[in-house]
Each structure stands twice: as C-alpha cells, then as structure tokens.
Amino acid sequence: MAGRFHGVDPRTVERLLVLGQAASVAGLRIGRTNFFLIMVAARLCAGVTFDDAAPILRARCQSCHSPGEVAPMPLRTYEEARPWAKAIRESVRLRRMPPWHADPAASHEFEDERRLSEREIATLAAWAEEGAKPGAASGKTTSPVPPRAWKLGEPDFVARIPEYKVAPSGAMAYTFLIVPTGFARDTWIRAVEFRIDQRAVVHHINVYARAPQSSYLRSYPKGELFVPTKTDRPAPLDRESIFDAQQFLAGYEPGYVPSPWGLGRGKLIKAGSDIIVQVHYTANGKETIDSSEAALYAAATPPAERMISLEVKNSALRIPPGDPYYLSEASVEVARPLKIVSLQPHMHLRGKAMDIRVRYPGGGTDSLLSVPRYDFNWQTIYRLRDPVTLPAGAKIETVAHFDNSANNPHNPDPSKTVGWGEQTWDEMHIGFIELAVPADTDPDTLIVGLRKHRKEQP
Numbered sequence: 001m002a003g004r005f006h007g008v009d010p011r012t013v014e015r016l017l018v019l020g021q022a023a024s025v026a027g028l029r030i031g032r033t034n035f036f037l038i039m040v041a042a043r044l045c046a047g048v049t050f051d052d053a054a055p056i057l058r059a060r061c062q063s064c065h066s067p068g069e070v071a072p073m074p075l076r077t078y079e080e081a082r083p084w085a086k087a088i089r090e091s092v093r094l095r096r097m098p099p100w101h102a103d104p105a106a107s108h109e110f111e112d113e114r115r116l117s118e119r120e121i122a123t124l125a126a127w128a129e130e131g132a133k134p135g136a137a138s139g140k141t142t143s144p145v146p147p148r149a150w151k152l153g154e155p156d157f158v159a160r161i162p163e164y165k166v167a168p169s170g171a172m173a174y175t176f177l178i179v180p181t182g183f184a185r186d187t188w189i190r191a192v193e194f195r196i197d198q199r200a201v202v203h204h205i206n207v208y209a210r211a212p213q214s215s216y217l218r219s220y221p222k223g224e225l226f227v228p229t230k231t232d233r234p235a236p237l238d239r240e241s242i243f244d245a246q247q248f249l250a251g252y253e254p255g256y257v258p259s260p261w262g263l264g265r266g267k268l269i270k271a272g273s274d275i276i277v278q279v280h281y282t283a284n285g286k287e288t289i290d291s292s293e294a295a296l297y298a299a300a301t302p303p304a305e306r307m308i309s310l311e312v313k314n315s316a317l318r319i320p321p322g323d324p325y326y327l328s329e330a331s332v333e334v335a336r337p338l339k340i341v342s343l344q345p346h347m348h349l350r351g352k353a354m355d356i357r358v359r360y361p362g363g364g365t366d367s368l369l370s371v372p373r374y375d376f377n378w379q380t381i382y383r384l385r386d387p388v389t390l391p392a393g394a395k396i397e398t399v400a401h402f403d404n405s406a407n408n409p410h411n412p413d414p415s416k417t418v419g420w421g422e423q424t425w426d427e428m429h430i431g432f433i434e435l436a437v438p439a440d441t442d443p444d445t446l447i448v449g450l451r452k453h454r455k456e457q458p
C-alpha cells in the first residue's frame with residue numbers, strides 16, 4: 001500500500017491511512033484532492049534520511065554489496081550509497097534488486113527469500129527522492145562482513161586450486177583437480193564453502209567426492225590441474241555404486257551464498273575418498289590469475305538424514321535456430337519415500353523459464369518452483385522453507401523453455417541449432433534437486449532406472 005506514495009515516509013503514509021480509515025468509519029469523507037494535499041504536506045514535513053535507508057541496505061543488500069563480494073560497488077556507508085541513490089530507487093522498484101527470480105504465486109516458500117516488502121521499497125525510494133539526505137549514523141561503516149573471511153568459520157578441510165592463468169579470450173574446457181582428503185574414517189560434512197579469488201573469470205566450480213575404488217577420472221594425477229578428454233570421463237562400472245563413484249557435494253556459481261544443509265543433515269564422504277574440483281573458467285578480456293578455494297565443514301555428530309543430489313535433466317534437447325519458445329521436459333520417478341529440500345534450475349544463455357513440480361501417483365500436481373524470467377547470471381539455490389515429502393511412485397518434473405530468437409539479448413547466435421554442451425553457447429536443461437533421506441539409505445535405490453539415466457549421460 002505504502003509503495004504507491006513514493007517520496008513519503010511510509011510511516012507517515014500508514015498513519016495517514018489509519019486516520020483516513022478512522023475518518024471514513026466516522027462518516028467523514030476525505031476527497032481525493034484533499035487527500036493529495038495532505039500527502040504533499042506530509043511530504044514536506046516527513047524527512048527520510050540515511051538512518052531509514054541504512055538498516056535496509058544492511059539487511060538486504062550488503063551481503064553482496066560489500067568489498068570482495070559479488071556486486072560491483074559497496075553500499076555500506078552514506079558516502080558509498082549516496083551516488084547510487086537514483087539507481088537504487090529504480091532497481092528496487094523494478095524488483096531488479098535484490099536479485100530474486102521465483103514467482104511467489106506459483107512457488108512454495110523459500111528460506112532467505114530476497115524479496116523486499118512494499119514498505120522497504122517505499123523507504124528506499126523516498127530516501128532517493130528526498131535528495132538522499134544523510135542521517136545521524138552516516139559515515140559509519142555498517143558492514144559486519146570482513147572481506148575474504150570464511151563465512152562459516154574455520155574449515156576442517158580446504159582444497160586450494162593452484163594458480164591458473166586464464167587467457168584473455170577463447171573457449172575454456174572444464175579444468176579438474178583431484179585432492180586426497182586423507183580421511184581415515186567415513187566423515188559426515190555439514191557444509192561446503194567457496195572462496196573465490198577472481199570472480200570475473202570463475203564461471204563455476206563444482207566439488208565432488210569419489211570413493212577409493214571409483215572409476216571416475218581414474219587415470220589422472222592428484223594435486224595438479226588437468227583437462228580430461230571426453231573418453232576419459234567413463235560411465236560408472238557395472239557393479240559400482242553410482243554415488244560412490246562420483247557424488248556431487250556443492251557448487252559455486254554467480255549468486256552463490258554458502259548455506260549449510262541444516263541441523264541433522266549432511267553428506268557422507270567415505271574413508272580414503274578424494275575431492276574432485278571441477279572449475280569452469282571464462283575469459284574476461286585480460287589475462288587473469290586465479291587461485292580459488294573450496295572448504296569442507298565436518299559435522300560434530302552423525303546426522304539423521306543424508307543429503308543426496310539429483311539431476312532431473314534432458315540432455316537430448318535440440319533447439320532450432322530462431323525458436324523463441326522451445327519446450328524441453330524431463331522427469332524421474334522416485335522409488336522410495338524421500339524429502340525434497342532444495343531446487344536449482346540450471347540452463348545457459350538461451351534459458352528463458354523453468355518450472356519444477358511434483359506429480360503424485362494418485363494424480364494431482366504441486367508446483368514447487370516457477371522461475372518465469374530465468375537469468376543465467378543468477379544460479380540461485382531455492383531452499384524450501386518446508387521440505388516436501390514424496391511417496392514412492394511420485395514423479396519430479398522439470399519443464400524448461402528456451403529462447404533462441406534474436407530478441408533474446410543474451411543469445412550468442414540465433415542462427416544456430418543448439419544442443420547439450422558445457423560451454424555457455426551450448427545449452428543445458430537441469431533441475432538440481434537436493435534430497436534428504438534417512439542416513440542409512442542406499443542412494444542408488446532412490447530413483448527408478450537410475451543406472452540407466454546415468455549411463456545415458458553425455
């Protein structure tokens with residue numbers, strides 16, 4: 001409500017609305033013009049200063065708008081925020097900032113939703129419109145986050161990627177590093193955190209665990225960076241546990257915030273496992289040396305639930321040139337009861353929208369997440385506020401749309417037929433789904449036909 005009256009302290013607006021309501025209840029009518037005049041008067045007296053804006057910036061913006069974080073400029077002090085006042089007003093009104101792409105009308109509720117309230121938007125807009133005045137607290141640095149610190153505290157294990165020189169231009173193949181954990185016994189971890197050295201050239205990092213006998217990247221040396229060839233990324237051996245061979249732990253992508261899986265939940269790393277780090281560098285116009293890190297945090301006690309990552313994807317997509325709304329669908333059927341904890345749509349530059357939903361065995365569907373305007377720059381992990389429990393026989397479906405037309409400003413080449421591939425000018429359609437299952441569950445038994453799915457992976 002208050003959002004309509006830009007330029008007025010929302011508290012004043014609220015008080016006026018209450019007055020107005022009281023007046024009309026009392027049988028009085030305040031005409032539109034009078035009301036407008038009252039608003040103008042209120043505007044003259046109301047003083048929105050940086051003291052009103054600062055708490056919002058602190059709570060809603062500084063996790064990214066601080067030195068060393070993902071956003072280009074810090075917004076911690078009056079001096080830092082002042083030059084951006086107009087841009088702040090525009091970006092919050094249009095809901096470009098904070099970046100958040102789930103449609104609340106067709107999605108469940110998520111943890112840490114980056115959606116401002118109408119009142120927060122009105123306050124920031126009013127601050128800008130009233131000349132971005134300082135306040136009593138201006139000048140003080142309010143950011144609690146010192147740059148480059150581990151947000152989750154001192155880690156138990158760090159995989160440091162050796163310095164890598166990223167060339168100024170050209171396509172980059174995925175680069176790998178194998179780091180032995182030296183874990184003498186099975187170890188539960190509660191979180192993974194990334195510390196990115198040069199954000200401009202790190203497109204993404206994924207970390208996996210592989211158990212001692214794993215066939216995955218078997219022929220490669222440990223402790224040095226290498227680029228495997230396609231044929232050296234073999235399908236799992238016939239009797240090999242799929243999740244032992246290669247278990248996804250966590251990923252860094254633009255928009256990443258470290259998020260532990262939660263109390264009583266963890267991922268299991270078997271004794272003697274290696275950590276595999278997969279880095280996708282991207283050229284950024286000038287030669288850049290990066291040395292990023294991935295850290296593991298051990299759980300103090302064995303958790304009750306094991307976290308498992310599932311990919312619901314369609315690797316057979318083929319998008320015709322110019323197609324503005326190509327449909328791609330994928331689904332898996334769950335073989336035993338499980339809980340869905342989080343969701344992460346993944347596409348590349350032609351990705352337009354993704355829906356992730358559940359189809360129940362008795363009929364009926366439930367839309368978990370709808371991202372109507374997908375933005376490749378924001379690989380958000382949507383963590384369900386209330387995990388969703390599925391019975392055996394339920395299906396998890398991901399529905400993706402792609403825009404390969406010239407109207408897509410991110411489209412690198414509308415004249416190409418686009419298929420599955422690693423590079424951003426190729427495409428992907430994956431819904432990454434994090435599941436929680438009782439800690440002793442064999443993850444290979446969770447999905448109907450899982451082995452077949454894996455074998456078909458490109």
Ligand code: HEC
Binds near residue numbers: 062064070072084114
């Ligand atoms: C999750 C990280 C994140 C959060 C939270 C965030 N920003 Fe940003 N912001 C960015 C990044 C990254 C950019 C630069 C790239 C872009 O524009 O997307 C940016 C750019 C901007 C810009 C300049 C471009 C534009 O859109 O006008 C403004 C202004 C801005 N942010 C304001 C804010 C404000 C105000 C908040 C809090 C209410 C906020 N941001 C919260 C990451 C964030």
